[in-house]
Amino acid sequence: MRINCPHCGLRDLAEFTYQGDASRALPELSAQTGSWNAHVYDRENPAGLHREHWQHSGGCRAHLRIERDTLSHAVSEAVMVRPSPPVKNQPIRSRGRK
Amino acid sequence: MKPGNKRQTRRNSHFTPFVPALLSGTTGIRAAREMKEYSALKVLTNTLTGNRGWKPAWRKAEPKPSYDVIIIGGGGHGLATAYYLAANHGITNVAVLEKGYLGSGNIGRNTTIVRSNYLLPQNIRFYEYSMKLWESLSHELNYNVMFSQRGILNLAHSPAQLDDYIRRGNAMRLSGADGKVLYPDEIARFVPGLDLGGSQRFPVVGGLLQPRAGTARHDAVAWGYARGADRHGVDIIENCEVTGFLRDGGRVTGVQTSRGEIRAAKTAVAVAGSTSRVLKLAGIDRLPIESHVLQAFVSESIKPFVDTVVTFGGGHLYMSQSDKGGLVFGSDLDGYNSYAQRGNLPVIHDLMSELLALFPGLDRIRLLRSWGGVMDMSMDGSPIITIGPLDGMYLNCGWCYGGFKATPASGWCFAWTIAKDEPHAINAPFGLDRFYRGMLIDEKGQGPTPRLH
Numbered sequence: 001m002r003i004n005c006p007h008c009g010l011r012d013l014a015e016f017t018y019q020g021d022a023s024r025a026l027p028e029l030s031a032q033t034g035s036w037n038a039h040v041y042d043r044e045n046p047a048g049l050h051r052e053h054w055q056h057s058g059g060c061r062a063h064l065r066i067e068r069d070t071l072s073h074a075v076s077e078a079v080m081v082r083p084s085p086p087v088k089n090q091p092i093r094s095r096g097r098k
Numbered sequence: 099m100k101p102g103n104k105r106q107t108r109r110n111s112h113f114t115p116f117v118p119a120l121l122s123g124t125t126g127i128r129a130a131r132e133m134k135e136y137s138a139l140k141v142l143t144n145t146l147t148g149n150r151g152w153k154p155a156w157r158k159a160e161p162k163p164s165y166d167v168i169i170i171g172g173g174g175h176g177l178a179t180a181y182y183l184a185a186n187h188g189i190t191n192v193a194v195l196e197k198g199y200l201g202s203g204n205i206g207r208n209t210t211i212v213r214s215n216y217l218l219p220q221n222i223r224f225y226e227y228s229m230k231l232w233e234s235l236s237h238e239l240n241y242n243v244m245f246s247q248r249g250i251l252n253l254a255h256s257p258a259q260l261d262d263y264i265r266r267g268n269a270m271r272l273s274g275a276d277g278k279v280l281y282p283d284e285i286a287r288f289v290p291g292l293d294l295g296g297s298q299r300f301p302v303v304g305g306l307l308q309p310r311a312g313t314a315r316h317d318a319v320a321w322g323y324a325r326g327a328d329r330h331g332v333d334i335i336e337n338c339e340v341t342g343f344l345r346d347g348g349r350v351t352g353v354q355t356s357r358g359e360i361r362a363a364k365t366a367v368a369v370a371g372s373t374s375r376v377l378k379l380a381g382i383d384r385l386p387i388e389s390h391v392l393q394a395f396v397s398e399s400i401k402p403f404v405d406t407v408v409t410f411g412g413g414h415l416y417m418s419q420s421d422k423g424g425l426v427f428g429s430d431l432d433g434y435n436s437y438a439q440r441g442n443l444p445v446i447h448d449l450m451s452e453l454l455a456l457f458p459g460l461d462r463i464r465l466l467r468s469w470g471g472v473m474d475m476s477m478d479g480s481p482i483i484t485i486g487p488l489d490g491m492y493l494n495c496g497w498c499y500g501g502f503k504a505t506p507a508s509g510w511c512f513a514w515t516i517a518k519d520e521p522h523a524i525n526a527p528f529g530l531d532r533f534y535r536g537m538l539i540d541e542k543g544q545g546p547t548p549r550l551h
Contacts, residue, residue, distance in 0.1 A: 001442045010542045016445040018549060021388075021518070040546055041477045041533040042123040042384035045374035070389070072436045073442070 001073045006080055007060040015058035022051040022065050047071055054083065135325075155325040156200070159333035159472065164361035167194045167516060168353060170340050170376060171369040174205035174502065175315075175494055177334070178321035178509020179368060179516070181239075184330030186510070187517035189413065192332045192360070195355060197339035201320030204371055207439075207471035208502040209394050209428045211407055211416060213250045213311035214275050217266045220527040220539050221480065222273040228507030229275070229310060229522055235506055241322030244315035244421070250407040251289065251307045253456075255300040263306035268307070278307045289408055290379025291520055297455040300412035313407065313426075315419050319505055331514045343380040348492035350380065366492040366516055368508075369470035372437075373495040382487060385495075386477040386533045388548040391436040392428065395468045398459075399423030408456070413454040426465060427453065431473065431499070435547040440470040473499050478532075479551030480539040483511050483525040492516050493530065498551050541549060 002014040021043055027035040056062050064073045067077040103159030127280035135153070144151045167183060169176045172194045183189040196202075212232055236243050254260035259465045260279075267277035281304050282294050324334055335357070342354035344361065352361035369376050374385055400423055407418040415425035429449035432441040446468065454461055476482060483494050494508065494512045497504065511525035521529065532538055544550040 012444075013442050014447070020547070020549075021435070037534045038384065041386040043374075043386070043388050044384055044434065045388050047372075047375050047389075050435055052435065068434075070437050073438055075435065 003054065003056075003064070003066060003074070003075055004078045005056050005059060005062065005064065006078065007062055008056065009058070011059055015056060016064075017055045017056055017057040019053035020061070022053045049076070054078075125436060134368065137210045144498075154415055155321055156328035156334045159193070159195065159335050159413060161195075161335050161338060161355070161357050161360050162333065163359075164352070165333070166191040166362065167366060168192075169194045169366045169368055170353065170358060170363040171203075172200045172334060172336065172355075173203045173323075173368065173370075174201070174320055174323065174505040175370065175497075175508045175512070176368040177201075177320055177327060178505050179494070179512045180327040180332045180334075180509075181330070181364060182510045184327055184332055185518060189513075189517055190331040192327070193360060194327065194334045195334060195335045195338045195340060195353070195360070196334070199336050200324055200334060201317055204471045204473075204497075204501060204503070205320045206317055207394060207469060208316055208427050208499075209313070209416060209418070210313040210316045210420075211250065211418065211504065212245065212314055212503040213308055213407075214503070215252065215266065215270055215306065215308045215311065216541060217269050218539055218541055219269075219273060221541055223276055224507055224511075224524050224528070225503065226270075226273060226275045227510075228504050229270045230378065231506035232314065233310075235314075235319075235322070238363050239322040239326045241318065241325060242315075243318045243322055245312065246314070247310050247312040248310035248406045248418070249307055249309045250409065251285070251305045252409045253285070253305045253411050254259045255303060257303060258468075260304040263304070263411075268304050276308060276310050278309060280305045280307050286396065289404060289406060291403060291457055291459055293456060293458050299456065299484035300410070306530060307406075311407065313420075314502075315421075316502060318435075322458050323505075323509070328550070340379065341375060345380075348489055350488050360407060363490070364492060364516055365490055366494065366512065368494040368512065370474040370495050370497040370501055373474050373493075374436075377487075377493075380488060380491070386482075386530070386546075387437055387496055388433045388475045389437050389525075390433070390473050390475045390549060391438060391441045391470045392431050392473050393425070393441040393468055393470045394428040395449070396420070396444075396466045397425040397427075397463045398466045400425070400463065404537055410456055412455070413448065413452045415449060415456070417453065417457075425460070425463065428490075431475070431549055432470075436470075437472050438470065439472055473497070473551060475548030477546040477548060478538040478540040479542055479544065479548075481508070482530050483508060483515060483530045484521065484531075485515060485519065 002010050004010050054064050063081040065081050068075045180192050180194045182242045216222045254263050270277040303414040339356045340353045344352040350365045404419050409416045414430045482496040510524050514522040
């Protein structure tokens with residue numbers, strides 16, 4: 001199994017750490033205990049397409065969201081969990097001159 | 099899932115005294131009288147008459163329209179449940195439905211280890227009861243399951259780890275199991291070929307031995323239970339996949355299968371590995387379970403090399419030698435959700451490194467076969483044997499990767515639960531509601547991260 005990291009390209013499974021089901025959403029803070037129980041313990045566990053979090057822990061360390069088939073291990077999508085914030089390319093030295 | 103199964107909650111506090119099946123006398127003797135099919139005399143007469151006198155171990159049964167109990171899953175646990183329903187509770191109008199051929203799942207995919215070296219009281223009680231059933235199983239079934247009590251040795255690689263093992267050993271002994279601490283000089287005599295330096299990185303400082311642990315012939319366990327159940331009149335129906343559940347209001351009244359509808363007063367599910375898939379057919383979309391793949395390996399056959407089961411505490415490795423001479427070993431889960439029954443290379447690489455750290459002399463041994471099985475990984479690493487979650491339904495699942503050794507006790511307890519509509523004291527702590535009541539049985543203390551159990 002290999003995963004196509006948006007930063008690093010197609011890399012071997014050994015470089016990645018699994019972080020579990022990405023389809024779970026936190027309940028509202030005001031939710032009943034039962035909803036929190038379900039959030040912590042219950043999983044859909046599908047046979048087929050599964051959305052999951054991985055970290056490229058042996059590479060760029062980015063957290064990825066991946067769609068993978070649990071029957072074939074084929075990875076169909078790998079994106080950053082959060083898009084990177086815009087990077088300012090201004091050189092540090094130029095800052096004080098204005 | 100909704101929290102709380104009231105009936106079960108109420109029963110948790112009371113303890114029903116029990117006597118192991120063999121000690122109670124009736125079951126073992128009855129089984130032996132009814133099932134003397136294989137004997138020295140039979141072998142002799144069949145040899146002289148062209149082996150025409152044997153019966154198939156189980157009939158190719160056709161599904162009837164209805165049964166008292168349907169058991170979904172013809173693996174070790176399903177077959178054991180059918181056997182104990184018939185032998186212990188007199189419920190013989192039972193069908194076992196298997197989607198493939200008998201024993202094609204994890205009963206034939208494990209590394210055959212039987213042990214009861216647990217720390218938590220609920221676990222020791224359950225697995226030690228299983229161990230007692232194992233010790234009389236060949237006699238009970240009149241079928242040689244080749245249970246070999248060759249011991250299991252957990253190696254410790256730091257003083258802290260050894261302290262932890264000693265604590266577990268004491269807990270085992272307090273609960274009636276057996277355990278013994280070995281130090282390096284004893285280990286060197288017990289397991290020749292072991293590098294006590296652990297290639298210097300993981301020196302062996304001691305180990306916890308459970309002498310009564312060992313291995314069994316896994317296929318024979320399935321075949322023995324299947325034959326025992328069949329001789330009591332249970333229908334074992336292979337190539338019969340469940341495709342849906344029949345409902346009457348909220349109550350489950352049977353199943354739809356690839357071979358037609360079958361009705362039953364009680365429907366039991368014992369399909370560890372596929373529990374989420376099967377329960378989805380009943381409208382239960384979420385369970386405290388993830389399915390993961392675990393790989394196992396066999397080397398080419400070599401002369402007798404190790405006569406016990408050895409486990410490596412610096413990572414995760416367990417190894418024994420089969421009667422055919424192949425080294426049988428396994429390691430961790432691959433660590434991601436999978437139903438594929440095959441794994442990937444990183445785990446194999448880690449496992450081989452660990453094997454060679456312990457046994458450098460094996461570096462020229464070739465791998466013969468490797469395969470994968472799908473595990474029901476529960477959220478606390480312990481199984482679920484319970485009434486529900488729907489009316490008319492009974493659930494046996496969440497075996498993580500310790501299901502094989504539990505086969506007899508799992509079937510015994512599940513049969514009790516089905517027959518009496520209440521859990522036995524041994525399996526009462528293993529209800530589905532424990533996740534919602536904060537009564538988790540987390541042997542390793544890992545929390546709800548199934549890949550770490």
